[in-house]
Amino acid sequence: KAGVTQTPRYLIKTRGQQVTLSCSPISGHRSVSWYQQTPGQGLQFLFEYFSETQRNKGNFPGRFSGRQFSNSRSEMNVSTLELGDSALYLCASSLAGTGVYEQYFGPGTRLTVT
């Protein structure tokens, strides 16, 4: 089975621009979660989608948004980019989105904002 894939792997954007990141979960997985990793804050939860509905959201500003499609693929969008948004963005998929099941992470998208 193919693992979680994320595109693009690397991205350079300018302050004020917006960006869309994509995540394809493992086949059959219906839950997709997004995380931000920075050297200062570590790994932080952004949001989770299950069956096209956002079920959980972390403490991030409204500039961070996401969605999930009927095939479980997910996208996250960051508008009006700030320098502090430079980070590794990771997505994780799981079978059913409960603590009963493990999560599988993708390789991440490295976003640099200049």
Add this chain to the structure above:
Amino acid sequence: DAKTTQPNSMESNEEEPVHLPCNHSTISGTDYIHWYRQLPSQGPEYVIHGLTSNVNNRMASLAIAEDRKSSTLILHRATLRDAAVYYCIPIKAAGNKLTFGGGTRVLVKP
């Protein structure tokens, strides 16, 4: 979310067992205990999880205290590839949010 306490770092020799403790005294009765690890320059990787009973898989064993206030991840024979940051994360049965703390950085010496 339940709080966790893990040692900042541990060292081990190759081929020897590694016991990684985690204190989660505020865990609720329905929280699963998950362990993940993150190798350098990679995304986190699932290791093992359990609820009440001890669990074994090909990567590791998980020993859960009877009162569930602590657990220990056991790597039976450490290899150089096991050098990573290990995170212990209680997660609700009805939820899916992983709250990563500082984790334990494991160094494996040849």
